Amino acid sequence: MGTDRLAALPPVREVPAEQVREALVGTPTVVVLDDDPTGTQTVRDLPVLTRWTADDVDWALAQGTPAFFVLTNTRSLGPDDAAARTREVVRTCLAVAGRRGMDVVFASRSDSTLRGHFPLETDVIARAAGAPDAVILAPAFPDAGRVTLDGVHWLRDGDRLTPVADSEFAADATFGYRSSRLATWVAEKSGGAIPAADVAEVGIEELRDGEVTLPRSRVIVLDAVVDDDLRAAVLAILAAERAGARYVYRVGPSFVRARAGQGAQPPLDDAELSRTVARGHGLLVAGSHVGRTSRQLERLAARRDLAHVELDVAAVLEGAPLDEITADAVDALKRRTTLVSTSRTLVTGRDEAESLAIARRVSAALTGVVRQVVHAAEPAYVLAKGGITSSDVATESLRADRAWVRGSMLPGLVSLWAPTSGPPLVVFPGNVGDDEALADVVDRLEEAACA
Known part of the structure; x- marks a missing residue:
């Protein structure tokens, strides 16, 4: 059809x-x-x-x-x-x-x-x-x-x-x-x-x-x-x-x-971004495993020189310590834009309940690392890729209890939150945008952070 x-x-x-x-x-x-x-x-x-x-x-x-x-x-x-x-x-x-x-x-x-x-x-x-x-x-x-x-x-x-x-x-x-x-x-x-x-x-x-x-x-x-x-x-x-x-x-x-009585509005302009984003380098967090996210991460890496710190999901599930990964991310963020992600192989359980339990354990590890990195290195902004990842970063890593939605980074897609305290948060769903969308958004954020 x-x-x-x-x-x-x-x-x-x-x-x-x-x-x-x-x-x-x-x-x-x-x-x-x-x-x-x-x-x-x-x-x-x-x-x-x-x-x-x-x-x-x-x-x-x-x-x-x-x-x-x-x-x-x-x-x-x-x-x-x-x-x-x-x-x-x-x-x-x-x-x-x-x-x-x-x-x-x-x-x-x-x-x-x-x-x-x-x-x-x-x-x-x-x-x-x-x-x-x-x-x-x-x-x-x-x-x-x-x-x-x-x-x-x-x-x-x-x-x-x-x-x-x-x-x-x-x-x-x-x-x-x-x-x-x-x-x-x-x-x-x-x-x-x-x-x-x-x-x-x-x-x-x-x-x-x-x-x-x-x-x-x-x-x-x-x-x-x-x-x-x-x-x-x-x-x-x-x-x-x-x-x-x-x-x-x-x-x-x-x-x-x-x-809510709102119509479609253009993405936030450069002036609005500059007023919202702090100076420095951004922290990117990726937990989504849909194919679109993986392609977007590949295009981002091809277009921008960034540090990448990866949490191996299998190691996390075995209880491996995360201190070294956290220290690497803190050090990297002080020098350049840094991506903290889970490994790209999706691990699922035998049924719905076990799959959810695995997802929660991995998310807890990821957001725990991010919480420590944000506290130690004060990023200019945080971009979270994936719906559940964004939620956990907002609540567990940033403790953003109250915030305002300031607008979108792409037409009708990808929102920018201004918490009442802490760095701005970009909420980027796992399943939206073309293959270049993530890199395009990061380009705009980095330009604002350097303005």
Whole structure:
């Protein structure tokens, strides 16, 4: 499927972000529970919490923004721990909002290639916040070529559409799946608890003809090829919510941007980068093992002379000491841009639980090294490659409890955080950008650090 179907689509119905912002007046604040930090890449000037104490949530609500993020990092956890953390965040947010006399709604932001704890997280939110009328399912991320059309989720490359179940993402050791049609995917991931018959679809034709009616169903799938499609859906959702409907959102990054009343904005310019990035050398941290990350690292090494300190995963799992690796990285960073990475061979377990346990051990070793390097050498910035890696670097290495999303480094991709203390953090997902993207971003950061 591809050119013919895309060419047959009705014209895009332009829905300006300003129209959504006008509709947002008086609506609840959206609490975005982000299962890794990459959901911030489409937005700017929104708060991010990596802790969720009452004081932290109160700070975020006091900013007066239409939404804020809480980094739960549940994609790196097993189901029981993910459920417990989600429940804790929801209850804290409800309690703090209640004391402030404010209303909140919850978005469960997860991977646009369908990896994550579903329907577990939306089920937990529903039980903690009160049963919703439906779960809105909108994983589309047009900036990165992930679109939903005719109820099917696709990877788009120009006019070529590939069903997401035919991609490397569907073979994920922890969150793999077989279905590209989202109704069938819901049934698959729920183990049949939510049959495909209980999933309704809002098609692209309806979104573009201007008469959007949200059906009654347990799950509502939204088609979306461009952001205007998502904003059209958001207007219908807001109208339904004003009429008394209650929803939980399970979404990709682009829905958050639409729901916050923001449109696509250009990447941060050189002046903004220079004001944010300190002087010196940057520290790059890579934990992602997807093929795209490995290719990007190869191109970065070919284009830039940088130090590379590697953690051998097999040695880490055997309990090898990390003091020498840490010392090498500290010494290197004082002289030039330094990459700290795990070895590129992916080690998995016999099942989902064992694979997650291995990933957590390796991530703990990596972030422990990074924490010591940051403390000893004070990098100009930190760039973390991979969603779970970015989360662990933010929470464990930098202790960035509160931050602001300042904007993106690439169009709609790769966000720059300004923590309230510590170096700026660039959150670079493992599965986005072309082969040159990482090197391009590092070039810009290094120019800012030398300005």
